[in-house]
Amino acid sequence: MMRMRGVTLVELVIAIVIIAVALAGLVAAFTRATRASVDPLLTQQMIAIGESMLEEAMLKPYTNNKAQEASRADYTDIWDYNGYPADSPVTDVAGNAIPGLERYRVTVRVSQVALTDVPQAQAARISVTVRSGNESLVLHGWRTEP
Structure with a gap:
């Protein structure tokens, strides 16, 4: 028999x-x-941008001089960052766009908050929102009056 x-x-x-x-x-x-x-x-990248902006604001004094500075280079306290141009492109302190970061947008809000054993008038929360397309990231920091 033959096998195939x-x-x-x-x-x-x-x-x-x-x-x-x-x-x-x-x-x-x-x-x-x-x-x-x-x-x-x-x-x-969004974390790095947010941390940079949050650290910049946190290094400013808590006191409120009641005057909103026009330029970020002139900000003198944390309250100047409140309402930092909504969804503005990422820039350096002088307002110059940073190459490569055109797709990111930053917003900063500063508000008074009550913390444990700290009255609302002496504590602030700094919220930095970074957006890129449909993605967003929010970082929070807290400061108290010395």
Whole structure:
């Protein structure tokens, strides 16, 4: 009796279909992973921008001189940052745009809050919101009157 070796056309087609489905699944997984890998980079950049702005505001004195300064370079206390131009592009203190950060927007709010054992008139919360497209990040810091 003679034995036949090899594959039939039907077996070959089924094998090709199985391999194609497996490859399609792998490509979809790689595509999803590649898109998701950009998110941590954006988040890290938003954190760095927010921390920088929050630290800048926190280093100013608590006292309120009641006058809103026109330029960020002239800000003299934390209250000057309240309402920092809503959704303004990221700039340095002199107001110059920072190359590479055009897609990010920053907003700062300063409000009085009551803390444990600290009256509302002597405590402030500084909220920095950083936005990029549909993503947003909010950082908070608290200051009290010395």
